Amino acid sequence: MLTKKPVNFISMYQEGRAMFSDLNPAGDFRYGYLSSEGDVVIPLQFESASDFHYGLAVVKIRDNQFALIDRLGNPVSVFNYFFVGNLGENRLSFRIGLNERYGYIDLQGNVVIQPRYSIALAFESGRAIVNEFDNFRNRYGLIDQEGKYIIKPKYNDLINLGENRFAVGIAIDPEKPYLGSRYAIANWKGEFLTEFIYEHVSQYDQGIASVSQSRKSYFIDRTGNRARGLPIVEGADSVALVGKLVRALKNTRVAYFDRKGNLVWKQNTIIPLTNRYRVLEKKFEPNKDFVVFYPQVDGLKNEKAQENVNKKLKTLSNLKDIDLNEQLDYTYSGDFNVTFFNNNLLVLELEGYEYYFGAAHGMPTKTYVHLNMINGRFYDLADLFQKDSDYEARLNEIIQNMIKTDRQYDYLFPGAFKGIGSNQPFYVDADHLYIYFAPYEIGPFAAGFPTFKIPFTEISDIIDTKSEFWLSFN
Template sequence: MNKYWGKVLFCGLVALFVLGGAPPEVQAARAGRNSPAASVIITPSLFPAYVADGSVKQWGYINRQGKFQITPRYEWVYDYEPNGLARVMEKGKVGVINGKGRYLFEPVYQSVTPFSGGVAVAFDGKIYQVLHESGKVIYRSEDYVGPFSEGLAVIRKITPQKQRLYGYIDARGQTVIEPQFSFASDFRQQRAIVQSVSGQYQIIDREGRVLLESDLPPQEAAGGIVTLRYGDDEFGYKALTGTELFPGRFYYAGPFEDDLAIVNISPNYMRPQYGVINKEGNYAIEPEYARIQSIGGGLFAVSSRGMGAGGDTFSPKAIFDGNGKQLTDFRYFEIGNFSQNVVPVSEDHVTYFLNKNGEKIDDLPQLAGVGVVIVQGDVIKANIDDDLMYLTKSGKVIWQAATEWNLAGSLLRTFKYRPDRAMLIKYPQVLEHKDPIVRDLLNGQLKALFVGDQPVSPQEDGMYTASATVNFSLRQQQDLLIIEKNGYYYPVGAAHGMPSRQYYHFNFKTGRRYYLADLFQPDSDYQDAITQRINSMISTASEQKLYYGEQLESIRPDQEFSVTETGLKVIFQPYEIAPYAAGFPEFVIPWGELMDMVDATGGFWKAFRN
């Protein structure tokens, strides 16, 4: 952390004035951060949480007792950082608050990086600013400023000849390496990769001294060993002396961390062979695995099977140490980073903790479901099956996201269907309703629409070959219940998954489901009228090039739609009338253009326009 603080009394006064509501442990950490012997583990005392109104979440912060310390009013929040500050989003803009929820920097920025060494980089759409944790802006530039790494940040200057040159500033906002490079990377382990204007690649230190020159583009420069790209798919290593290391080439060559690096020896993109080498070029873990990831503490998450393009995410993993010893069976689908002497893992239906030897820790909680868990001091933050919760280390729930809510005097709850780790479907059910018959009618229809006869996820040789997630949001418009179902299906090896979106409309009083045809008079040619209006909107749209260019022949009788106060919204799935990048094309047709066909006396119309 940065060392601008003065000594003793001045430091205490400044801290008291600036930090105001910073948590006690943060103030204690700051008081000792100028001492080389100080070693304070900083844990947060405030944690992100939210209240939900339908599908709209308002975020704030709770304390260790699960009570809101900072009122939920933000669109999004980040964890509190070690300096006692947090980034929050309000009205689409990002600001920085202290431990009392007071703005140190108002929400006027498009983005703010995490603090590093007491500073963060913000961008308001025009100007880059370096924000100091004291509340001051210490540097401004109309040109690019990158995030701080190891106390330095990349800056860019454009010369009168329109040449883009890169250099570095420090955490005081002072230029320490003048802009002179055509490319510059962040610093990593006290070294950075740059390219001179003549095209020569270099490894430099924090003073800008050249440690190595290379005609080949370096990829990493960590651990005193440089990773070089020899071709489109081939990599190798050199020492900073220029000596080439290890015979042969790799098809992936990761940086050295703790004297070990992850490599891939297979040119077959769909059948990789990953291993781990030491600085002598010997294999600590043999190159025979689908994927290997470092999880810290000298440990590795290893996938035994799986194809390329993310296929390893569907196959079970084991934990190995840096000596190549296999510590666990291949049974975990999620393995988190080693932190605070634990490793969080998830099997098919359950999440828990292991110690560094790969043994289950019985004193820490075991959670039903799959997700990510993090130990933050004496609190466990868990996101299980996409639901946020906080627990004590003994397993007592401090706070968890509400799964029940009131709607029109009725109680609803989110239910989950999870037959295996590759499928998660969330769907609504009505717990309390004035009419039990209507309640059961609604629940039966909703479960059928979301779950139906859904089988388990497909597998091949014990490996999942696809994943599917489904969630929902809902809103009420008078007596009309409008449910938006959002899904995402991803098959192994695909360049991307396939999102889907459906809308369902129910009369909450009667339980009847309405379809598009129910909105119009029986003999009206509403499909043709809607089609013509959409074609007209496409032909005059500023983003017309996004569409395939052909005239839409006709909307389907079961075309996705939703009703709003102002008009009929017609929705198309990806690829239906436009490329994937266009997302879900939507067209809103004002009611005034449709009223001659609308059945204004029908149940559908009266349900939301009574």
């Protein structure tokens, strides 16, 4: 253990200091810094903090007061502003008030670029990305240290790629800028090296960046031209160099190619359960923004039952008919996992994630399937219990007690749990029943899927141990 006692958060080390946060003796959440040995070199005292650069870090002392400190915590400069941003080449972005625009100050607090920006990022290599957002439209541009525009503020996006190169984006649909951008490459002088043709551009590394265009990915050099001696990978979302190989990522699936483009390795699409039973991974991609990896089972003796099972798995995996060229207002990705298999019972986890462009976050979904691989039957929660048992009341009592006594459930909305539903989501393993809820149902989004783990031994008196469901995995 690096620190003398556990703390809430520790950042990566920069210049021999790691920012950390925890409650101070007064019970307030504050930030401080650790030495490389894990000792507290700057005590918990700041309301916010940043990593060290050039031997200095920006910290918030209190409302409307920020400071630059050295590596021992001594203040170098104090700024009485509503906000002060990260340090970049003797410039810091600042904002006078909550509804004011951003400008830049020097290390002494003198205004060097007047406030006019809705976004003002830190300077790197004499350049800073800014945005003059207006009337719900982005107007990204690139300025020098005097505030002169190197790239005029009229673009939907602008990304620093490193090595004095930038990805400049125009909106795919000007009426819906939140749908994303197509990118061109520009240099430090603001000169455009390519057309606006790329859907994705990576950071430059040793003169090489990866790009994606029209369902293929490849590498470009600093001139914006395709890099020699490296392949084009069809169907990949992105590519990266890993030693002598090219790693390709497509919808969370990984494959490796040699530098001539020959496939070296790809992920397996068959999950064997027994010599007879297996789960096949299938892919459904009707549109670039909609892709689902879904399961199909194989090996059931009854072919009609297997056909019906696989049809239902498609439905539960949220397969939809979507036009190839339709521009969706959202992205959807689906996937699955085999979470449990014993005797004849297969438990599959079907995951989904829907994200509407411009939203703060997407919405995940999770469905568990309990399938008998002998007869193709799907089981519900009620199938686990004796028919005359009031299992809902029993489970409600157990869950209520867990909420009251277990600190891990302190994050739940007070009084939100009202009891399980008739179609309550659940899953099982060899020894436990798990009852779970969707995000926001009884807790905040950050809590994910609140789950209650109940040992079978605690409810053995109401389990129907002669039921088909129970016997399928016991």
